[in-house]
Amino acid sequence: MLNRMVKKLLIFLLCFACSAPFLGTSIRVAQANSNYDQAVKEKTVFVGTEYKFEVEGNKEVVIYGKKSTEKDYSEKPIFEKNNDTNKEDNYIVSFASTGSVLSITFTKTGTYNIKFHSKSDTAEINKEYTFNVTDKIENIKLNYIANDEDKGDDSVYKKYKDEIQKVVVGTEEANALKLGKNFEIPNLDSLIYTQIPYNSLNKQVYYSAPGSSSYSTASALSGTPKFKVSAYGTYVYYVLFSTDNLTDNNKDSVKMTVDYLREELDGFYQYVIENTATEVYYSKVSEKFYASKEEADEGEGAAIENAVKGSLVIPKFTFTLENKGPVIEITSSYQEKGYIGSSYSITSITVNGSENTTYKLFYKEKLDSAEEDVTDREEEGFDASALTFTPAKEGFYYVKVFAVDSVGNRDEDKTAYIEVASEFVHVSYKVGFADWLEKNTLPFILLCISGACLIAIVCLIFIKPKDATSKKAIKKVDDKNADR
DSSP: OHHHHOOSOOOOOOOOOOSSOOOOOEEEESSSOTTHHHHOSOEEEETTOEEEEEEESOSEEEEEEEETTSSSOOOOOSSOTTOSEEEOSSEEEEEOSSSSEEEEEEOSOEEEEEEEEEEOSSOEEEEEEEEEEESOOSSOOEEEOOOOGGGGGGOHHHHHHHHHHHHHHOSSGGGSOOTTSEEEOOOOGGGEEESSOGGGSEEEEEEEOTTOSSOEEEEESSSOOEEEOOSSEEEEEEEEEEOGGGSGGGTTOOBOOOTTOEEETTEEEEEEETTSOOBOEEOTTTSOEESSHHHHHHTOSOOOSSEEEEEEEEEOEEEEEOOOSOEEEEOOSOOOOEETTSOEEOOOEEEESOSEEEEEEEEESSTTSOOEEOTTOTTTTOBTTTTEEOOOSSEEEEEEEEEEOTTSOEEEEEOOOEEEESOOOOOOOOOSHHHHHHHOHHHHHHHHHHHHHHHHHHHHHHOOOOOHHHHHHHHHHHHHHHHO
C-alpha cells in the first residue's frame, strides 16, 4: 500500500534574477541538528514536521526524491518552476517567498532519499540526504556536543559566540541590542546532538541579570527564545532542551538537567572519581560530591574527596550590554493627521536609560519653512507629561525629545511630522420620521402600494368568494333530471 502511494520524485527548479553575478553556490540544512551537515547522511524526523534547507547563491536548484526501496531517482518533474507549493502523497515541498529557504514536509512514515543538484555561474554541487520519517522515536538522544574551541576558527562553539555578539552589536547601530529590548537567543542547533528537529524541541532558558546571583526563566516551544535586558552589564544564560511535548504522557521523554552537576564559569560539569570514568553527584546542600543521588539530595553520607572535573554537560554563554548613553526610540515613522481645535495625543516615543528627558513641540507652516518652538504657546496647550496638544494652525507639528543620563551622555530625536488640516467638521443628521419622509417621499409611496398589493394577494389566496350563479345553474339541472 505504502509503495503504491509513494511518488517517484521531487523536482523543483528556481531561477534567481540578480543584478550581480553569483560568486558560488551552497546548500545547507537550516533546521537540522548540529551535526547533520557534518555527519549527515542520515536524519530521523517526525511525520508532519517541516524541514528547511537554505539555498544560497544559486541560479538553479533541482531536487529529486525517492523511497529508499526504489532503485533510481525518476526523471519526471512533479514540482514545476514558479509553483509555490507541491503536494504529493509523501512530501509537501515549498519555496519561501522571502529568503532562499526550501522546506520539505514528510507526510508518511518511511525512509526517503533527497538529492540536491545546485548550479550557479561558477560552481555546481550535489548533496544527498537520507530521512527516516517516523511518528515515534525511541531511544532519543539529546545532549550538547563537546566543547571544541581548541579548533580555532573551525569551532562551532566559537562561531556560536560570534553569533551572540552579532545580536548585541547589530549589523548597524540602529538594530543593536538596546536597554529595555529583548535579547533573542541565537539558534543553538549547531551545538545540539539529537534525532529530533531543533524547532520541535522544548526550550527552557535560564538567565542571570547583571549583579544577580540567581537565574530567571523563559521558555519557548516555538519561535525564538528570548529575555528582556533591563540593566547594563554582563548577562549569563544557558538553555535546557526536552522532548516533553513530543511523547504521550511524557513517557520516554528526554530532559536536560543541571541537577548533580557542579557549576563553573563556563557551564555545568559532570565530575568523576580521579583516574576513573565513575561519575559522582554534586550536592548543592553541602557543596560536596557523593556516590549516589540520594546522598547528594540530603547532603549527607560519605563525601568523595578525590572527585575531579570531567566533561562539560551544559554550557553557559555571556554577553555584555554597554551603557552608551540614553536611548530614544520613535516606534512609528508615521503620525496620524490632526485637525485644528481637536486634541492630539502622541504615543510613539520610548526612552530608556535617561535621567532627565525633555519634550518640546515645534511647528512649520510648510515642510521647508523655518521651525517655530511652540512648546509654551497657549494656543496649542502642549502637555509634555501626557504628550498631548491642540493644533491651532494648518501646517506641520512634531515633537523633539532630549535625553540625558546620569553621566551626561545625551541623545536627541524627533517624531514624524503631524500634518494638520482645517477645523474638523462635525456633521449632524436629522433622524425624525418627518425629516426622513421629506427626503424619501417617493420610496415611501411605492412602499405603501407594495404593501397594499401584498395584502390583496394574501386575500385572494386564503379567502374564496361564493359563486351563487353557478350554484343556481347546478340546481336547475338537478330539478330537470328529477322530473324525468
